Amino acid sequence: MVTLKDIARAAGVSIATVSNVVNGTKPATPQVQRRVQEAIERLGYVPNPHAQSLRTGHSRTLGLVVPDLTNPYFPALVQAIETRARALGYVLIVMDSGNDALRETEALTLLAGYRVAGVVWVPVDDARPLDWPYPIVTVDRPVRGCDTVAADHAQGGALIGAHAVALGHRRIGLLSGPRHLQSATLRRIGVLRSIEGIAEVAWEYEVPFSSDLPSEVQAQLCEPGCSLVVGANDAIAVAVIRHLREAGSRVPDDVAVVGFDDVPWADFVDPGLTTVRQPLAELGTSAVGMLHARIADPATPLQQRTLPVELVVRRSTERSMAEFAGDATEGAAA
Amino acid sequence: MVTLKDIARAAGVSIATVSNVVNGTKPATPQVQRRVQEAIERLGYVPNPHAQSLRTGHSRTLGLVVPDLTNPYFPALVQAIETRARALGYVLIVMDSGNDALRETEALTLLAGYRVAGVVWVPVDDARPLDWPYPIVTVDRPVRGCDTVAADHAQGGALIGAHAVALGHRRIGLLSGPRHLQSATLRRIGVLRSIEGIAEVAWEYEVPFSSDLPSEVQAQLCEPGCSLVVGANDAIAVAVIRHLREAGSRVPDDVAVVGFDDVPWADFVDPGLTTVRQPLAELGTSAVGMLHARIADPATPLQQRTLPVELVVRRSTERSMAEFAGDATEGAAA
DNA sequence: CGCGTCCGGTTAAACGTTTAACCCTACGTA
DNA sequence: TACGTAGGGTTAAACGTTTAACCGGACGCG
Numbered sequence: 063m064v065t066l067k068d069i070a071r072a073a074g075v076s077i078a079t080v081s082n083v084v085n086g087t088k089p090a091t092p093q094v095q096r097r098v099q100e101a102i103e104r105l106g107y108v109p110n111p112h113a114q115s116l117r118t119g120h121s122r123t124l125g126l127v128v129p130d131l132t133n134p135y136f137p138a139l140v141q142a143i144e145t146r147a148r149a150l151g152y153v154l155i156v157m158d159s160g161n162d163a164l165r166e167t168e169a170l171t172l173l174a175g176y177r178v179a180g181v182v183w184v185p186v187d188d189a190r191p192l193d194w195p196y197p198i199v200t201v202d203r204p205v206r207g208c209d210t211v212a213a214d215h216a217q218g219g220a221l222i223g224a225h226a227v228a229l230g231h232r233r234i235g236l237l238s239g240p241r242h243l244q245s246a247t248l249r250r251i252g253v254l255r256s257i258e259g260i261a262e263v264a265w266e267y268e269v270p271f272s273s274d275l276p277s278e279v280q281a282q283l284c285e286p287g288c289s290l291v292v293g294a295n296d297a298i299a300v301a302v303i304r305h306l307r308e309a310g311s312r313v314p315d316d317v318a319v320v321g322f323d324d325v326p327w328a329d330f331v332d333p334g335l336t337t338v339r340q341p342l343a344e345l346g347t348s349a350v351g352m353l354h355a356r357i358a359d360p361a362t363p364l365q366q367r368t369l370p371v372e373l374v375v376r377r378s379t380e381r382s383m384a385e386f387a388g389d390a391t392e393g394a395a396a
Numbered sequence: 397m398v399t400l401k402d403i404a405r406a407a408g409v410s411i412a413t414v415s416n417v418v419n420g421t422k423p424a425t426p427q428v429q430r431r432v433q434e435a436i437e438r439l440g441y442v443p444n445p446h447a448q449s450l451r452t453g454h455s456r457t458l459g460l461v462v463p464d465l466t467n468p469y470f471p472a473l474v475q476a477i478e479t480r481a482r483a484l485g486y487v488l489i490v491m492d493s494g495n496d497a498l499r500e501t502e503a504l505t506l507l508a509g510y511r512v513a514g515v516v517w518v519p520v521d522d523a524r525p526l527d528w529p530y531p532i533v534t535v536d537r538p539v540r541g542c543d544t545v546a547a548d549h550a551q552g553g554a555l556i557g558a559h560a561v562a563l564g565h566r567r568i569g570l571l572s573g574p575r576h577l578q579s580a581t582l583r584r585i586g587v588l589r590s591i592e593g594i595a596e597v598a599w600e601y602e603v604p605f606s607s608d609l610p611s612e613v614q615a616q617l618c619e620p621g622c623s624l625v626v627g628a629n630d631a632i633a634v635a636v637i638r639h640l641r642e643a644g645s646r647v648p649d650d651v652a653v654v655g656f657d658d659v660p661w662a663d664f665v666d667p668g669l670t671t672v673r674q675p676l677a678e679l680g681t682s683a684v685g686m687l688h689a690r691i692a693d694p695a696t697p698l699q700q701r702t703l704p705v706e707l708v709v710r711r712s713t714e715r716s717m718a719e720f721a722g723d724a725t726e727g728a729a730a
Numbered sequence: 731c732g733c734g735t736c737c738g739g740t741t742a743a744a745c746g747t748t749t750a751a752c753c754c755t756a757c758g759t760a
Numbered sequence: 761t762a763c764g765t766a767g768g769g770t771t772a773a774a775c776g777t778t779t780a781a782c783c784g785g786a787c788g789c790g
Contacts, residue, residue, distance in 0.1 A: 063529075063776095077777085078779080081778060087778080088739085090738065108508070109776085110776050110777070111511070112446040112450045112455070112511065112776080113777040114777055114778080115777095116744095116747085116775090116777075117744075117776080117777045117778050117779085118777080118778065119745075132471045137468075138466050140465055145494070148506075153489050153491075154489060154490055155488060157478060157488075158478050160479070174442070175445065177444065326466070327468075327661040331664050331666065332666040400746065401746080410770050412772095413770075415748060421748080422767095422768075423768070424769085425767095425768070443747075444746055446747090447746035447775090448746080450747075451748050451749090451775050732789105732790095733788105733789090733790090734788090735787085736787085736788100737785090738784100740783075740784105743778100743780085745777085749772100750771105750773085750774105751772090751773100753769085753770075755766105755768090756767090757764105757766090759763085759764090760761100760764100
């Protein structure tokens with residue numbers, strides 16, 4: 063590989079001069095600039111990042127730690143992060159923690175060893191103290207001492223609730239996500255607040271973010287007792303649709319269903335799933351942006367940014383005209 | 397950060413000795429070993445990879461270049477690659493080429509600059525000459541001069557064809573993928589060979605790997621003229637199902653549909669999609685394994701490994717008993 | 731005319747490793 | 761006893777950068 067020394071020799075200057083014109087550190091005569099540039103072009107010089115990192119003590123490498131790449135939530139996020147990182151001149155080391163706190167710590171340690179400039183981290187669970195030698199931006203889960211960017215889950219819940227009451231639903235079934243996850247809790251609260259005094263919660267279960275429904279929930283769905291089910295998740299919502307069908311309910315005619323996330327195939331299931339779209343790409347670019355800022359100036363105050371979400375209405379909450387004429391006589395809400 | 401020098405001082409030996417005991421390069425007395433180990437533990441030494449790379453000329457970093465992370469094909473692949481790479485002591489730099497040959501070249505160049513030990517590459521298109529300063533393993537697309545690992549697309553096609561004729565289908569509609577992609581061509585040939593002399597191709601169109609069907613295909617689906625449609629892709633197959641439905645055909649009773657890939661949600665659409673599962677995880681671990689081998693010994697002969705695929709039968713090709721009996725009436729499930 | 735200053739350039743040290751070359755001591759053997 | 765040797769350790773060079781310190785000449789100014 064061609065090095066600074068080669069360029070220096072070819073251009074007839076010292077390697078310090080080459081370094082300076084490459085980085086624009088010190089001025090040089092047009093003469094010299096030209097000679098150096100020409101040599102670089104001709105020999106195809108590209109700086110050795112390891113030497114640079116060794117010397118300067120910092121690298122243009124970012125780390126990314128996510129719980130599970132195969133979760134449909136992540137690909138779009140990772141893509142956005144990678145794209146933005148590369149645009150800012152970073153290179154991205156990706157690690158999958160496999161939803162395991164141990165492997166996660168391992169990953170963060172490894173990244174520390176690699177002297178990354180910073181890391182974007184989607185923690186497997188909330189709330190853990192930590193102290194790493196690089197700046198961190200967490201996505202979707204607040205961690206003490208880190209910048210955070212998250213979707214506005216509460217708003218998402220509220221959108222769902224408002225949509226439900228606007229459609230005239232008065233008895234709602236709730237499958238809320240793990241209470242210990244802030245995102246799940248916020249969604250839940252958003253829903254509850256927005257239906258307060260208008261609709262009631264027919265039943266509620268706390269379920270894991272998975273498409274396998276606990277048996278008591280399956281039983282419940284046989285005799286729904288509500289006109290709309292809110293899933294904590296698109297995966298959950300789809301499972302709900304399937305079980306409702308098997309139990310003989312029609313969706314959305316008998317029972318409407320709504321999810322959360324807007325996974326890529328939410329539009330492919332039948333009926334298309336009404337859900338809340340998270341701004342995955344924006345979350346990603348935002349995270350990298352914040353990280354970049356903090357790397358540039360470690361003294362900037364901690365930030366907690368939350369990004370707006372969007373309700374995507376599809377067939378799973380469609381009501382026929384007949385039904386509107388039938389029981390949607392009560393006034394709409396905000 | 398604590399360095400070799402710190403350990404040397406703490407243990408009362410030279411840094412060369414520390415290096416030697418760390419890497420086991422040269423023997424040392426138990427005495428010294430103990431002192432060094434203890435110092436390492438106590439101070440928390442972790443080697444600086446940049447210094448190592450600079451000195452040795454090679455790094456424990458692998459590159460991964462994929463066309464589009466949001467394509468449901470990739471997450472499982474990437475996850476497997478990352479896991480295996482990490483298990484082998486590598487760290488993975490991921491780059492998304494955005495399905496753009498230019499950005500792809502850019503990415504590969506960048507990786508060259510980073511002095512990666514090797515790269516796993518899923519090219520955006522087939523067949524291009526190249527010469528990079530690191531070993532490469534391509535996935536799913538053969539590139540001259542590279543090791544390659546791919547799913548057995550021909551076998552996949554054959555499984556589909558065999559399944560079709562076994563179910564009694566005699567007129568088949570074919571939506572084959574871009575002819576310039578070897579994988580698409582192989583799938584197509586696999587199907588054709590296996591139905592040869594038994595069933596006939598009612599019609600065939602070459603379509604892009606996307607869920608938007610060309611208008612002539614949409615028109616064709618209004619008047620199917622076949623009892624089974626083979627999509628080049630799950631995305632395509634799902635689009636087919638949708639259009640068939642809109643045109644008034646029942647799936648699978650009137651027309652059966654089969655896809656390829658077994659994307660994660662193939663089981664979530666209605667009816668569940670019969671498709672061919674690619675061994676994504678195995679492709680990934682295999683690729684890293686081959687890369688690792690070649691890095692260790694660059695002289696090993698080029699390999700082309702192809703991995704078996706598997707037919708996953710779901711409802712989209714289910715035939716009722718009545719139909720088997722040759723009866724036109726339906727005896728559908730509840 | 732002489733002095734300070736700025737400008738464009740060079741020299742050399744330093745970052746943290748690895749590793750070839752060397753050195754000393756103890757030991758086995760002639 | 762003397763000598764070769766192997767084992768366990770050290771010294772120092774090198775990897776490719778960046779950057780502080782230095783240097784010589786041209787130039788402006790009193």
